[in-house]
Amino acid sequence: MADIVLTGDRPTGQLHLGHYVGSLANRIRMQDSYQQFVMIADVQALTDNYDNPQKVRENVFEVALDYLAVGLDPEKTTIFIQSMIPEIAELTVFYLNLVTLARVQRNPTVKTEMHQKGLENRIPVGFLVYPVSQAADITIFRARYVPVGEDQLPMIEQSNELVRSFNRIYGEGIMREAEAIVPKIARLPGTDGSAKMSKSMGNTIYLGESSDVLYKKVMGMYTDPNHVRVSDPGKVEGNPVFAYLDAFDPDTNEVERLKEQYQRGGLGDVVLKKYLFQVLDTFLAPIRERRAMLAQDMAYVKNVVEQGTGKARSVASQTMRNVRAAMHLDYFG
Numbered sequence: 007m008a009d010i011v012l013t014g015d016r017p018t019g020q021l022h023l024g025h026y027v028g029s030l031a032n033r034i035r036m037q038d039s040y041q042q043f044v045m046i047a048d049v050q051a052l053t054d055n056y057d058n059p060q061k062v063r064e065n066v067f068e069v070a071l072d073y074l075a076v077g078l079d080p081e082k083t084t085i086f087i088q089s090m091i092p093e094i095a096e097l098t099v100f101y102l103n104l105v106t107l108a109r110v111q112r113n114p115t116v117k118t119e120m121h122q123k124g125l126e127n128r129i130p131v132g133f134l135v136y137p138v139s140q141a142a143d144i145t146i147f148r149a150r151y152v153p154v155g156e157d158q159l160p161m162i163e164q165s166n167e168l169v170r171s172f173n174r175i176y177g178e179g180i181m182r183e184a185e186a187i188v189p190k191i192a193r194l195p196g197t198d199g200s201a202k203m204s205k206s207m208g209n210t211i212y213l214g215e216s217s218d219v220l221y222k223k224v225m226g227m228y229t230d231p232n233h234v235r236v237s238d239p240g241k242v243e244g245n246p247v248f249a250y251l252d253a254f255d256p257d258t259n260e261v262e263r264l265k266e267q268y269q270r271g272g273l274g275d276v277v278l279k280k281y282l283f284q285v286l287d288t289f290l291a292p293i294r295e296r297r298a299m300l301a302q303d304m305a306y307v308k309n310v311v312e313q314g315t316g317k318a319r320s321v322a323s324q325t326m327r328n329v330r331a332a333m334h335l336d337y338f339g
């Protein structure tokens with residue numbers, strides 16, 4: 007049987023270019039040769055949105071729309087909702103015994119996010135331990151590969167530690183370790199120039215973005231603050247306009263030419279941004295169209311997710327039968 011791939015996204019908003027670069031592009035590629043599960047992580051979204059369940063619910067189907075619009079094929083990829091698989095929560099509880107508080111507090115991604123979200127002094131335990139729940143997501147499907155952005159590497163590491171502990175204590179081979187598949191461009195910066203485009207930071211370009219809004223967002227992008235006059239030499243490193251061109255312009259020779267001209271001086275931000283707008287608009291047009299078409303038929307979208315959830319649940323419950331047997335919790339046979 008083909009190896010299993012698992013990833014997911016938090017339904018905290020629509021998906022954006024960062025998701026595409028960091029993970030969706032690999033998922034679209036991998037769905038042809040692997041058995042792929044893609045999870046809409048509503049339980050994880052609640053860890054820092056527990057007071058806004060309405061937002062999480064609405065975005066579950068926004069994310070599903072994005073998946074289908076961008077080219078995840080329900081014939082090849084099983085799309086499912088995390089909270090509808092209670093076995094994941096069950097496995098999380100068993101895993102929580104295998105990790106120390108100090109270890110979860112050391113997770114660099116959690117630390118960064120805690121800081122970004124201003125949660126330092128009032129961190130919900132559920133948020134702190136979401137990497138443990140993520141380990142349950144990955145391992146309950148016996149995933150071999152996890153196509154994710156760079157920010158997720160510490161999660162895979164922590165998941166594999168849990169697998170090793172679990173197997174040492176309850177039986178070798180029950181759980182399997184996973185490997186991250188990180189793309190060449192592992193982290194797309196935000197339109198504001200900060201290191202990561204992220205829903206919660208308001209520096210995103212959505213996959214379903216209209217041309218108008220796209221134009222405004224691109225024209226308002228951060229560039230090199232010292233590039234004032236057209237004739238001034240400008241910086242390419244740390245300039246998100248070039249990061250986006252590297253990620254989305256198929257004409258790499260033209261991108262190299264623009265970089266040289268920008269560094270030399272003589273290429274204005276407005277001209278450069280208009281070029282980027284064209285590139286992104288060309289990339290997003292078919293996704294946007296497909297998304298609008300699918301949005302007319304939400305019954306279909308819902309059905310795809312319902313079918314996927316049923317399939318995912320049967321895989322997860324099979325793993326939990328093995329887990330319970332290994333842990334001597336199979337009381338009634």
Ligand code: ATP
Pocket residue numbers: 014015016017018024025027028029153154155156157158192193194195202203204205206207
């Ligand atoms: P939130 O702000 O709610 O955490 P997010 O925008 O960070 O949302 P997630 O749902 O946490 O998105 O991330 C889902 C997947 O997309 C992960 O694999 C993550 O690595 C990837 N990803 C998200 N943003 C980026 C980015 N800017 N560059 C590369 N990959 C990204």
Ligand code: MG
Pocket residue numbers: 204
């Ligand atoms: Mg995130």
